[in-house]
Amino acid sequence: MTTAALLVAAGRGQRAGGGLPKQWRPLAGRRVADWTLSQFRALPEIGPIVLVLSAEDTAAWDEFAQDPRLILAAGGDDRAGSVRNGLAALEDSGADRVLIHDIARPCVSARLIRDVIAALDHSAAAAPGLAVTDALWTGAEGRVTGVQDRSGLFAAQTPQGFHFDAIRAAHAAHPGSAADDVEVVRAAGLTVTIVPGDPDNLKITTPGDFARAERILGQTMDIRLGNGYDVHRFGPGDHVTLCGVTVPHSHGLVGHSDADVGMHAVTDAIYGALAQGDIGRHFPPSDPQWKGADSAIFLRHAGDLSRQMGYRISNVDCTLVCERPKIGPHALAMAEAMAAILQIPADRISVKATTSERLGFTGREEGIAALATVALIGE
Ligand SMILES: Nc1ccn([C@@H]2O[C@H](COP(=O)(O)OP(=O)(O)OP(=O)(O)O)[C@@H](O)[C@H]2O)c(=O)n1
Numbered sequence: 171m172t173t174a175a176l177l178v179a180a181g182r183g184q185r186a187g188g189g190l191p192k193q194w195r196p197l198a199g200r201r202v203a204d205w206t207l208s209q210f211r212a213l214p215e216i217g218p219i220v221l222v223l224s225a226e227d228t229a230a231w232d233e234f235a236q237d238p239r240l241i242l243a244a245g246g247d248d249r250a251g252s253v254r255n256g257l258a259a260l261e262d263s264g265a266d267r268v269l270i271h272d273i274a275r276p277c278v279s280a281r282l283i284r285d286v287i288a289a290l291d292h293s294a295a296a297a298p299g300l301a302v303t304d305a306l307w308t309g310a311e312g313r314v315t316g317v318q319d320r321s322g323l324f325a326a327q328t329p330q331g332f333h334f335d336a337i338r339a340a341h342a343a344h345p346g347s348a349a350d351d352v353e354v355v356r357a358a359g360l361t362v363t364i365v366p367g368d369p370d371n372l373k374i375t376t377p378g379d380f381a382r383a384e385r386i387l388g389q390t391m392d393i394r395l396g397n398g399y400d401v402h403r404f405g406p407g408d409h410v411t412l413c414g415v416t417v418p419h420s421h422g423l424v425g426h427s428d429a430d431v432g433m434h435a436v437t438d439a440i441y442g443a444l445a446q447g448d449i450g451r452h453f454p455p456s457d458p459q460w461k462g463a464d465s466a467i468f469l470r471h472a473g474d475l476s477r478q479m480g481y482r483i484s485n486v487d488c489t490l491v492c493e494r495p496k497i498g499p500h501a502l503a504m505a506e507a508m509a510a511i512l513q514i515p516a517d518r519i520s521v522k523a524t525t526s527e528r529l530g531f532t533g534r535e536e537g538i539a540a541l542a543t544v545a546l547i548g549e
């Protein structure tokens with residue numbers, strides 16, 4: 171079975187205000203759309219992802235066209251039109267099932283997505299619904315005019331899941347507007363299974379919803395910290411390599427690789443945050459192929475592993491401990507070198523130095539020590 175995700179992101183977000191359409195506005199450190207996308211990307215059960223964009227959002231088209239995982243489709247006049255265009259874009263993708271989701275629901279959980287997929291094993295259509303728990307009134311001109319029986323009422327959420335042929339046929343047979351895709355398949359005579367919804371899976375609709383979504387995402391943020399420490403002794407030579415930068419010096423550093431003590435500490439901090447051992451485990455010093463190796467290989471591996479495990483590097487702080495050489499004039503270049511390897515902005519990396527007041531092995535200039543801390547954030 172191949173399950174596709176179809177994310178509708180072509181709305182203008184007029185009720186949310188704020189100038190920019192709501193899906194492109196920041197939320198807890200990323201854009202709303204990035205949160206939603208990353209929830210689907212992270213699940214191995216999800217195959218192709220269609221992102222439906224408005225023709226007006228030209229910067230988004232340029233940005234997402236670079237992403238090989240995504241199929242882009244143009245938005246329609248309303249949500250249903252956007253869904254139809256997204257389904258057409260999936261025609262040759264081999265998808266048997268599709269989950270249709272509002273990009274404006276960034277707090278969707280992996281649990282909910284999986285529950286909808288599981289329900290599709292025994293139903294051609296399944297969607298999350300929240301049983302209404304508040305009393306319901308009718309009202310006019312600011313006054314209650316009546317009460318409404320709430321029994322059997324549900325608030326509809328997304329992702330709404332369907333067998334692909336069924337939803338394609340239903341939309342073709344009912345090409346008008348509809349509040350959601352459940353309405354479309356019901357008009358085509360399908361039975362829809364209700365999966366328990368999630369109160370946190372709100373649709374950002376009005377300005378106040380941003381603060382609520384931020385609180386929810388803040389609570390569920392998966393943050394991992396790691397530390398790294400390394401030491402290399404001085405030996406003969408005329409330069410040292412520190413955090414990827416060649417610094418002229420009266421001695422070199424001795425090691426199995428290029429002895430880049432700073433980069434080793436940062437690499438170990440990333441492995442530590444991921445609970446994936448240390449450099450020695452991934453690149454054993456007993457293995458001759460790493461003799462004199464460029465430590466960028468180690469750091470790149472740790473950065474790639476972090477992405478594969480679903481974490482982005484939030485920031486890195488590295489301290490070099492030595493009397494000499496002076497680090498300050500090279501600190502920015504060091505941050506930039508490691509940022510290029512890790513594919514993160516240079517202002518998320520700090521390299522600084524301290525002496526040990528001529529105490530101990532660093533004080534006696536027998537070698538250089540390095541400490542590093544990293545923070546990883548689950549995507
Ligand atoms: N022509 C449209 C209209 C809506 N949507 C998408 O449908 C989802 C649910 O719609 P809604 O919350 O109403 O979003 P907007 O239409 O952007 O909001 P508003 O009605 O306030 O303008 C959103 O992810 C929105 O981007 C879409 O892809 N194409």
Ligand SMILES: C[C@](O)(CO)[C@H](O)COP(=O)(O)O
Pocket residue numbers: 249272325326327328349350351373375
């Ligand atoms: C699809 C939906 O999110 C289910 O609750 C909802 O129908 C979208 O409604 P809107 O009027 O487009 O916000």
